[in-house]
Amino acid sequence: MRALPWLALALAFAFIYLPVGTLVLFSFQDGRVPVPPFTGPTLDWYAAVLADDDLMEALLNSLVVAVGSSALACALGFLAAYGLARHALPASGLMRGLLIAPMTVSYLIVGLGLLIVLNRLGVGVSLWTAGLGHAVINLPLCFAIVFASMGAQQHNAERAARDLGADEVRVIVLVTVPMLAPALLAAFFLSMTLSWDEFIIAFLLTRFDVTLPVEIWSLLRSGLSPKTNAVGSLVFLVSVAVVLAAELIVFGRRRR
Amino acid sequence: MSLGTETRAGWGFVAPALLWTTAFFVAPFLVMAAMSLATLEGRSLVWGLHLDNYARLFSQGYLLRAVAVSLEITVTVTLVSVLLAYPLAWIIAFHVPKRWQRLALLLTILPFWTSYVVRSYAWLLVLAREGVVNDTLLALGLIAEPLTLANTRFATVTGFVHFFVMLLTLTIYANLVQLSPNYARAARDLGASGLQTFRHVILPLTLPGIVTGAFLTFVLCIGDYITPQILGGNNELTVPQVIMVQLGRRADFPLASALSLMLMGIVTLAYLACARWLRLDRL
Amino acid sequence: MTPLRNGLLAAPLLAAWLPAMAQADGELNALVWCDHTDPALIEPFEAAHGVDVNLREYEGTGAALAILEQSRPGDWDVLVIDSIDVPRAVDAGLMAPLPAEDLPIADLFPEVVMADSTTRDGVPYAVTEKFGYNTISYNAAKVEPADMQDLTKVWSDTYKDRIAIYDYYLPVIGLAAMANGLETAGLSADDLPALRDTLFAMKARARSVGEVVASQTALATGEVDIVVGGGEWLTAVLAGDQPELTWTIPDQGAVRWAQSIGVLADSERQDKALAFVQYILSPEAQAKLATSACFWGMPANAKAGAHLTDDQKAILRWDEQAAYLARSQLYPAPDDALDFAFQDLWLEMLQQ
Numbered sequence: 001m002r003a004l005p006w007l008a009l010a011l012a013f014a015f016i017y018l019p020v021g022t023l024v025l026f027s028f029q030d031g032r033v034p035v036p037p038f039t040g041p042t043l044d045w046y047a048a049v050l051a052d053d054d055l056m057e058a059l060l061n062s063l064v065v066a067v068g069s070s071a072l073a074c075a076l077g078f079l080a081a082y083g084l085a086r087h088a089l090p091a092s093g094l095m096r097g098l099l100i101a102p103m104t105v106s107y108l109i110v111g112l113g114l115l116i117v118l119n120r121l122g123v124g125v126s127l128w129t130a131g132l133g134h135a136v137i138n139l140p141l142c143f144a145i146v147f148a149s150m151g152a153q154q155h156n157a158e159r160a161a162r163d164l165g166a167d168e169v170r171v172i173v174l175v176t177v178p179m180l181a182p183a184l185l186a187a188f189f190l191s192m193t194l195s196w197d198e199f200i201i202a203f204l205l206t207r208f209d210v211t212l213p214v215e216i217w218s219l220l221r222s223g224l225s226p227k228t229n230a231v232g233s234l235v236f237l238v239s240v241a242v243v244l245a246a247e248l249i250v251f252g253r254r255r256r
Numbered sequence: 257m258s259l260g261t262e263t264r265a266g267w268g269f270v271a272p273a274l275l276w277t278t279a280f281f282v283a284p285f286l287v288m289a290a291m292s293l294a295t296l297e298g299r300s301l302v303w304g305l306h307l308d309n310y311a312r313l314f315s316q317g318y319l320l321r322a323v324a325v326s327l328e329i330t331v332t333v334t335l336v337s338v339l340l341a342y343p344l345a346w347i348i349a350f351h352v353p354k355r356w357q358r359l360a361l362l363l364t365i366l367p368f369w370t371s372y373v374v375r376s377y378a379w380l381l382v383l384a385r386e387g388v389v390n391d392t393l394l395a396l397g398l399i400a401e402p403l404t405l406a407n408t409r410f411a412t413v414t415g416f417v418h419f420f421v422m423l424l425t426l427t428i429y430a431n432l433v434q435l436s437p438n439y440a441r442a443a444r445d446l447g448a449s450g451l452q453t454f455r456h457v458i459l460p461l462t463l464p465g466i467v468t469g470a471f472l473t474f475v476l477c478i479g480d481y482i483t484p485q486i487l488g489g490n491n492e493l494t495v496p497q498v499i500m501v502q503l504g505r506r507a508d509f510p511l512a513s514a515l516s517l518m519l520m521g522i523v524t525l526a527y528l529a530c531a532r533w534l535r536l537d538r539l
Numbered sequence: 540m541t542p543l544r545n546g547l548l549a550a551p552l553l554a555a556w557l558p559a560m561a562q563a564d565g566e567l568n569a570l571v572w573c574d575h576t577d578p579a580l581i582e583p584f585e586a587a588h589g590v591d592v593n594l595r596e597y598e599g600t601g602a603a604l605a606i607l608e609q610s611r612p613g614d615w616d617v618l619v620i621d622s623i624d625v626p627r628a629v630d631a632g633l634m635a636p637l638p639a640e641d642l643p644i645a646d647l648f649p650e651v652v653m654a655d656s657t658t659r660d661g662v663p664y665a666v667t668e669k670f671g672y673n674t675i676s677y678n679a680a681k682v683e684p685a686d687m688q689d690l691t692k693v694w695s696d697t698y699k700d701r702i703a704i705y706d707y708y709l710p711v712i713g714l715a716a717m718a719n720g721l722e723t724a725g726l727s728a729d730d731l732p733a734l735r736d737t738l739f740a741m742k743a744r745a746r747s748v749g750e751v752v753a754s755q756t757a758l759a760t761g762e763v764d765i766v767v768g769g770g771e772w773l774t775a776v777l778a779g780d781q782p783e784l785t786w787t788i789p790d791q792g793a794v795r796w797a798q799s800i801g802v803l804a805d806s807e808r809q810d811k812a813l814a815f816v817q818y819i820l821s822p823e824a825q826a827k828l829a830t831s832a833c834f835w836g837m838p839a840n841a842k843a844g845a846h847l848t849d850d851q852k853a854i855l856r857w858d859e860q861a862a863y864l865a866r867s868q869l870y871p872a873p874d875d876a877l878d879f880a881f882q883d884l885w886l887e888m889l890q891q
Contacts, residue, residue: 005351008344008347009348013364019378020378022381036391077273083267084270090263098278098282105523109516110284116291117284117287119609122611199481200496216371224756229374236367236371240369318883318887321890386762404746407747489746489748492890505598505599505605507609
């Protein structure tokens with residue numbers, strides 16, 4: 001009986017790691033077809049990925065879009081959270097609802113709406129429009145995370161700073177932001193992960209310069225090969241490295 | 257500081273985000289609603305107040321079927337994911353020693369960081385006729401013939417469940433560890449059995465977390481294009497797949513808009529159904 | 540973590556990427572089928588002309604027309620389109636006339652020039668660049684090759700659940716028409732019921748309906764043994780690893796596809812666009828296009844043969860083309876209304 005939970009845990013991990021394990025294993029496949037039997041190992045497919053300019057360009061594009069849209073979403077989300085938490089505003093419930101609303105709508109619908117408007121306005125789609133779309137879907141998350149962590153503790157510190165003569169801008173920059181840094185970082189990091197991996201909005205709102213998921217999608221549609229495994233494995237390993245680094249940074253900060 | 261300037265300053269902070277959301281979310285949504293009332297004549301768009309597209313939703317068999325398929329898949333995925341994630345979160349919260357919990361959680365959500373497009377593709381390889389699962393089952397002598405797993409609804413559901421179990425485990429775990437052990441202790445002191453304690457004390461207390469996670473699962477699942485497109489083998493189409501076909505092959509924005517609004521209608525109904533437990537702004 | 544990501548990733552990438560950006564002193568935007576995205580094909584042109592070729596893939600003429608409609612005039616320079624649909628594009632005023640004397644039209648296989656479609660009043664508006672067949676691909680180790688010569692046997696109960704259908708409505712509807720003894724060129728709304736019955740019968744026995752890679756994957760991984768709508772373009776890239784994957788043209792015939800390349804009337808870079816068309820039609824580029832990573836197909840220019848290896852020619856069935864051309868019919872070329880009806884029929888079939 002005591003072993004049961006551990007058995008369940010092992011099964012759950014087996015399920016969770018089955019696709020990832022298969023993906024990574026067959027990225028070393030020596031041949032074109034990434035299914036058993038396993039032949040190899042070879043690093044050819046990794047070489048092919050690193051030599052693929054389109055993929056590398058898409059990777060950089062993804063990074064730029066993720067950082068840019070997350071920074072914007074965090075800035076807007078933070079300001080709104082500050083305004084709603086520190087100032088008594090009429091209809092604040094309604095405004096909170098409006099800011100959260102995009103979270104309850106499918107990405108496909110957000111993307112389609114923007115695409116229709118851009119078409120009507122004659123604005124061509126590009127990485128900018130994809131970043132715009134990502135900022136729309138990430139703003140609710142950033143707002144919610146920052147708003148939730150605005151507690152009485154910061155409020156007291158802000159009040160103290162104001163009593164000592166600091167104006168509102170200085171209070172925000174010198175007191176609120178540093179105190180909320182963990183929440184802001186968490187919001188920024190989460191937004192970045194979502195934007196980094198988002199497909200449908202990026203697919204609808206880009207043309208020639210595309211983000212990595214869109215490029216992988218066209219790779220998938222252009223031929224079955226372990227190259228897709230290799231690029232997937234690379235993205236995974238890089239992301240895990242970043243996650244672990246972030247985890248250590250946040251963990252370290254909590255310990256202190 | 258008078259109340260007037262106080263309020264004005266507050267507006268100043270909220271305005272950028274409100275303007276952003278209004279300009280790039282609310283306005284496009286309204287344009288899309290207007291678009292759903294337009295029609296295509298040949299290849300040209302005619303604005304107006306037609307209900308043709310909505311009429312088509314109910315008269316054209318494959319569109320109605322798409323709605324049914326989407327609903328069936330989404331409800332199945334949501335239920336299965338919650339039923340798998342709850343025990344997993346429970347084990348991590350109450351059986352794994354405290355110092356290892358963070359690691360266990362991290363391990364649970366690590367595959368979340370494989371590219372989302374690639375994850376579905378990986379499942380296709382796993383479930384293929386000559387894939388890892390069939391190979392293993394055959395080698396173990398559990399089956400005589402390879403099973404049909406890929407390109408089925410089963411594959412789509414599996415791909416979805418894999419993703420949402422990771423997310424739900426995280427949310428439910430967060431709920432479970434916030435529970436004070438005193439509740440369970442009190443219930444047991446009052447003579448409740450383990451099952452009764454769970455049903456009448458722990459479950460109701462964790463319900464908001466579960467419902468919030470389940471609702472987000474519902475929203476993300478019903479609007480997803482990639483997973484059914486890669487894993488479903490086009491043996492049936494979900495609403496997002498039909499929307500993409502309408503956009504890609506004939507630029508039928510009006511019908512795509514009507515389908516999108518239909519999708520939103522379904523999500524709104526789901527929202528109303530579980531509104532009293534939802535805590536969206538306190539994720 | 541941002542500095543970390545930037546430091547580890549962006550620096551080497553920037554180094555690799557920026558020079559490429561700097562050297563491009565011009566751009567060319569082409570709307571193409573996926574075979575044109577092979578760097579081996581595009582890079583020599585980019586290097587020779589100092590041009591950055593931006594490629595956007597699409598699938599199906601309807602999609603291409605939709606994209607062009609949503610774009611601003613001048614957004615696109617080059618269009619690759621099914622030869623059979625060139626008149627639709629010309630009617631819409633999309634295509635620019637091409638100087639016949641600057642193009643190797645005399646070198647093309649005569650059967651694929653398709654002057655009725657690609658020229659108007661003797662002036663070419665597009666030139667056929669590649670052709671092939673939507674027919675039956677199969678695994679010779681798992682099915683009876685003789686059965687593959689009869690379309691009605693292909694989707695009979697013998698092969699139930701061992702069939703994948705290529706997810707492109709025009710060629711598969713063409714195959715369905717041929718199985719019914721109908722001419723693909725003469726299809727009309729009256730034929731829809733017969734086509735529906737055949738498509739539904741096909742679907743009832745199919746395991747999946749998939750795009751290029753999904754179909755390849757299904758065949759290569761043993762998921763299915765037959766791909767309806769397949770052909771050399773589907774199996775050629777797999778031939779090296781799995782020689783048992785092959786294709787044939789059944790007795791009823793098969794659908795022939797031919798794609799053309801042309802310059803868009805609104806292009807502001809007519810000269811460069813024409814240069815690109817000339818490059819694609821040159822024997823060297825034709826050989827690369829024929830063996831492109833996305834899908835293989837016969838080059839339209841017969842002189843490309845000199846640049847293909849014997850193995851490549853064998854896979855393309857270079858020597859059997861005369862017989863194949865005689866037995867195949869062109870894609871259906873519906874007008875907008877019939878095109879929509881076909882698409883609805885296709886979606887209905889998928890939902891069966």
